[in-house]
Amino acid sequence: MGGFPILTAMTFLPLVGAALILLVRAATAGSRGAADEGRQNRAILLASLIISAATFVLSVAAFLSFDKAQAGYQLVEHYAWYGPISYKLGVDGLSMTLILLTTFLTPICLLASWNSIDKRVTEYVVAFLVLETFMIGVFTALDLVLFYIFFEAGLIPMFLIIGIWGGKDRIYASYKFFLYTLIGSLLLLVAAIYMISSAGSADFEVLEQYAFDPSVQTWLWLAFLASFAVKLPMWPVHTWLPDAHVQAPTAGSVVLAGVLLKMGGYGMLRFSLPMFPDASAFFQPMMFALAIIAIVYTSLVAWRQTDMKKLIAYSSVAHMGFVTLGIFAFNETGIQGAIFQMLSHGLISGALFLIVGVVYDRMHTRDIAAYGGLVNKMPIYAGFFMLFTMANVGLPGTSGFIGEILTMVGSFQAATWAAVGAALGVIFSAVYMLTLYRRTVFGEVTNPKLADIKDMNRIEWICIAPLAALTILFGVAPNLIFAVTGGATERIIALMAGGQ
Amino acid sequence: MFDTQSVVQALAPELWLAAAALVLVLAGAIIGERFNSLSYKVCTAVLFAAAALSALHLQGGEAFNGLVKTTTFTNFTKVISYTLAAVAVFLSEGFLKRHEISRYEYPLLMVLASLGMGIILSANDLMTLYMGIETLSLSSYVLAAFHRDSARSSEAGLKYFVLGALASGILLYGASLVYGFTGTTSFNGLTEAGESVGAMFGMVLMIVGLAFKVSAAPMHVWTPDVYEGAPTPVVAFFSSAPKFASLVVFANVMFTLFGSVIDQWQLIIAIIAGLSMIVGSLGGLTQNNLKRLLAYSSIANVGYALVAVAAGQALGAPALLTFSTIYVVSSLGLFAGVLAMRRRGGMVESIQELGGLARRQPIFAIAMTMLVLSVAGLPPFGGFFGKYEILRAGVDAGLIPLTIVLVLASVVSLGYYLRLIKVMWFDEPKEAFERVDVTVLGTVIACAVIAGIVFMVFIGELGAGGWASYAAAGLNP
Numbered sequence: 001m002g003g004f005p006i007l008t009a010m011t012f013l014p015l016v017g018a019a020l021i022l023l024v025r026a027a028t029a030g031s032r033g034a035a036d037e038g039r040q041n042r043a044i045l046l047a048s049l050i051i052s053a054a055t056f057v058l059s060v061a062a063f064l065s066f067d068k069a070q071a072g073y074q075l076v077e078h079y080a081w082y083g084p085i086s087y088k089l090g091v092d093g094l095s096m097t098l099i100l101l102t103t104f105l106t107p108i109c110l111l112a113s114w115n116s117i118d119k120r121v122t123e124y125v126v127a128f129l130v131l132e133t134f135m136i137g138v139f140t141a142l143d144l145v146l147f148y149i150f151f152e153a154g155l156i157p158m159f160l161i162i163g164i165w166g167g168k169d170r171i172y173a174s175y176k177f178f179l180y181t182l183i184g185s186l187l188l189l190v191a192a193i194y195m196i197s198s199a200g201s202a203d204f205e206v207l208e209q210y211a212f213d214p215s216v217q218t219w220l221w222l223a224f225l226a227s228f229a230v231k232l233p234m235w236p237v238h239t240w241l242p243d244a245h246v247q248a249p250t251a252g253s254v255v256l257a258g259v260l261l262k263m264g265g266y267g268m269l270r271f272s273l274p275m276f277p278d279a280s281a282f283f284q285p286m287m288f289a290l291a292i293i294a295i296v297y298t299s300l301v302a303w304r305q306t307d308m309k310k311l312i313a314y315s316s317v318a319h320m321g322f323v324t325l326g327i328f329a330f331n332e333t334g335i336q337g338a339i340f341q342m343l344s345h346g347l348i349s350g351a352l353f354l355i356v357g358v359v360y361d362r363m364h365t366r367d368i369a370a371y372g373g374l375v376n377k378m379p380i381y382a383g384f385f386m387l388f389t390m391a392n393v394g395l396p397g398t399s400g401f402i403g404e405i406l407t408m409v410g411s412f413q414a415a416t417w418a419a420v421g422a423a424l425g426v427i428f429s430a431v432y433m434l435t436l437y438r439r440t441v442f443g444e445v446t447n448p449k450l451a452d453i454k455d456m457n458r459i460e461w462i463c464i465a466p467l468a469a470l471t472i473l474f475g476v477a478p479n480l481i482f483a484v485t486g487g488a489t490e491r492i493i494a495l496m497a498g499g500q
Numbered sequence: 501m502f503d504t505q506s507v508v509q510a511l512a513p514e515l516w517l518a519a520a521a522l523v524l525v526l527a528g529a530i531i532g533e534r535f536n537s538l539s540y541k542v543c544t545a546v547l548f549a550a551a552a553l554s555a556l557h558l559q560g561g562e563a564f565n566g567l568v569k570t571t572t573f574t575n576f577t578k579v580i581s582y583t584l585a586a587v588a589v590f591l592s593e594g595f596l597k598r599h600e601i602s603r604y605e606y607p608l609l610m611v612l613a614s615l616g617m618g619i620i621l622s623a624n625d626l627m628t629l630y631m632g633i634e635t636l637s638l639s640s641y642v643l644a645a646f647h648r649d650s651a652r653s654s655e656a657g658l659k660y661f662v663l664g665a666l667a668s669g670i671l672l673y674g675a676s677l678v679y680g681f682t683g684t685t686s687f688n689g690l691t692e693a694g695e696s697v698g699a700m701f702g703m704v705l706m707i708v709g710l711a712f713k714v715s716a717a718p719m720h721v722w723t724p725d726v727y728e729g730a731p732t733p734v735v736a737f738f739s740s741a742p743k744f745a746s747l748v749v750f751a752n753v754m755f756t757l758f759g760s761v762i763d764q765w766q767l768i769i770a771i772i773a774g775l776s777m778i779v780g781s782l783g784g785l786t787q788n789n790l791k792r793l794l795a796y797s798s799i800a801n802v803g804y805a806l807v808a809v810a811a812g813q814a815l816g817a818p819a820l821l822t823f824s825t826i827y828v829v830s831s832l833g834l835f836a837g838v839l840a841m842r843r844r845g846g847m848v849e850s851i852q853e854l855g856g857l858a859r860r861q862p863i864f865a866i867a868m869t870m871l872v873l874s875v876a877g878l879p880p881f882g883g884f885f886g887k888y889e890i891l892r893a894g895v896d897a898g899l900i901p902l903t904i905v906l907v908l909a910s911v912v913s914l915g916y917y918l919r920l921i922k923v924m925w926f927d928e929p930k931e932a933f934e935r936v937d938v939t940v941l942g943t944v945i946a947c948a949v950i951a952g953i954v955f956m957v958f959i960g961e962l963g964a965g966g967w968a969s970y971a972a973a974g975l976n977p
Contacts, residue, residue, distance in 0.1 A: 022862075025864070026863065079854060080960070081959070081960050081962070082885070082960040082963060082964075082965065083960070083964050083965045120859070123858065123862075123884060123925075145888070148879065149879035149880050149884065150879075150880075152878060152879045153878070153879045153880045153883075156873065158876065159921075160919070160921075160925055161927065163926045164925055164926055170924060170926075171922060174922075175918060175922075178914070178918060179911060179914065179915075180912060182911055183911050186907040186910060187907065189888075189891065189907075190891060190895065190903055190904070190907060193891050193895045194895050195886070196892075197895060197896050217823045294754075418894065431516050445529075
């Protein structure tokens, strides 16, 4: 305790910023001309960018004071709040990685909205900043109810982002997203209340040490799975994701694929494995089977898509299947790989949605057939697109390769058949990604509307270039990440072994 | 005669309300029309004073040979109910003036209804209980029909009266059976009385009567019609102060009177709770009138509150207080929100008319959104903690099937809560509302901040382990 509460500051800075933006907007509401509006919107976006950039700086500061050699929770802030529930924040290597991903992606999302969002900008940036607070909160909370609050509250801004700025069927998609996730989460809540009643505390560190009866564990584990499987998403409860992605605005898709899906994997690593080791071991074959179905089946589904965003959404489900696979390998290789895969998928799929957004902003269609021959008109764009296509396929030298190979090696040690199934998915991912690339970028320009399409502008550059740099950096030097997540991984495995 | 000090200790707020009501009736009769506008302010002050008196005599006591007994459990409720009633009176004036039905009887009736609330909360005898219920009900019937020239309001008053009288009759019949088989009407005596088939039969009839008063299924049928027809400020009152009081009295009767035979009534209450949740969440899905929708939401929330009653005293009492406090504050705010929506040509009550509210009046829309989400029980707002407490009581009491029903009902009811948010935020703007009274808008925002944020931050002080536990501790017989 003591010292500057950096985690609280980092978590709530976006929320405070959002409140400030709202207040300033309310104060200046009267003075609005049409010409003024564009300038005001830019000012609001700039303000939100500054706030989210400051949050990123804070998270980097937190990272610098984070000791990689320690396995347990650090920078802990603990205050009594409500009976067994306390306000407790802290980070380990796993959450630190995901927090950095979150704070890194949010400014990029806001910047990517610079030209594409022109209506109700205030509400937009407020929703985004509030969402950022809740996302960071999920990864910093060390109290079950606090975690649940952040986890659940994040639905509300996302619901608004899809529902207000989304595409044609946005209302349907936002409802589906909300209700799907909520049903799972409420089951988690009932299980959480049971756990708190048994252990007498909602503190993670207490719950990790508390040995639940194996028969009870099964039910608790299933309740937690209900929530995380929808979030991750796993087959067969993934159907909300393509709808949500297709309808969401570009930045919404980036944050959804980049961060929100990671909460599912984070939850499994934080709760399912350490707190219910017996149940996790019992359900391992089922999880492997579901992961392989997700990888193979959704890869095949992705191959048949005609809508770019849908294709990438299904590809997300497939790549998150590797995360499940790695987590349930229960060995260091697999879990390290799963965490790495989460980070890498956050970068790559985020970038791919930005890439789709670039051409969507110009053509207002996501139909693959409407494109073709883009390389003739947009060479730089084609280059970036190539890089991320390769990263998504898992080409060595990109971060995608490291995540896939490690999760497969990990699961190979646990169950050979699982790794063999997953390997099929890698092949299929090459098939659908290269098909997408060929049909949009190569060939001759067939659609006359593409005649005067412009290459990427400066803002798009600034958004996508850092993601490209990190994708290659982590692909070449994955130890940068492993050094951070190693302690947390060992701790999870030790907790599992202690429980069995 | 009576020991004055103990009477004051037990009944100060009710004595004050009764005296004030009589004086104000006279004042109205003497001053006449000119008293109309003043009476709202005076009655608001009277009710706030009653809340303060309850807070000062929080410990309560016994009086009138045990006909009346107050505890921290009921006094805590009185403080909140009187405060909400005061706010409801305060909100009403603008509406009644616009509809040209502003008369000094209106705030007086609210004071009398509040007196009835106070009496049922203080009841320690079946006769006192019945007297209080009738005081509350008769005032409520007149209030529901207060808009004389409106057919809907008259219809609401009549429906409420006929069904309410029936429910009172059933309650009275149950009470007389209980008396007949145990030989006493005093709660103290009944607590000691053993089980007998006749008394249990009477108990079930009493439960039916009380369920009507709190609008729990299957005795809920009047609620949507009355809420739709009665003047909006009256509904704002109904859905907050008396709702809270009736719920606590329901719990009080079950916990103190029949506390020893919980195994006899737990299942009945659980079924009523489950039915209310199901009816409330499914019934609201097809509503287009905002007041009807909120009526169904209210039925569902009463179902949640009754889960706490079914959980038994030790677990349920603090949970009930926590949940109900947050719910009634949100509910008052929501109806104040309905009150704030006015266009040329009258009040706006259909949900579609809310279209694009977020564009026209962002602050109002944010406050309404917070209230809706709080009632829906979504974190991070205060309502979540109310639901959390209820769930915890249910899980700890081993009522797992009921908690699963609660969870599913919550998801279903989100269908219509989300629709409200969708209409406010996603739809194209309709023409702007007229300017509303600052008082009404202020109430909406205040309720949103209190229910949404204050209760979240200070839940440790309010909920279990804080005030609610302290108040519930007064129940121990």
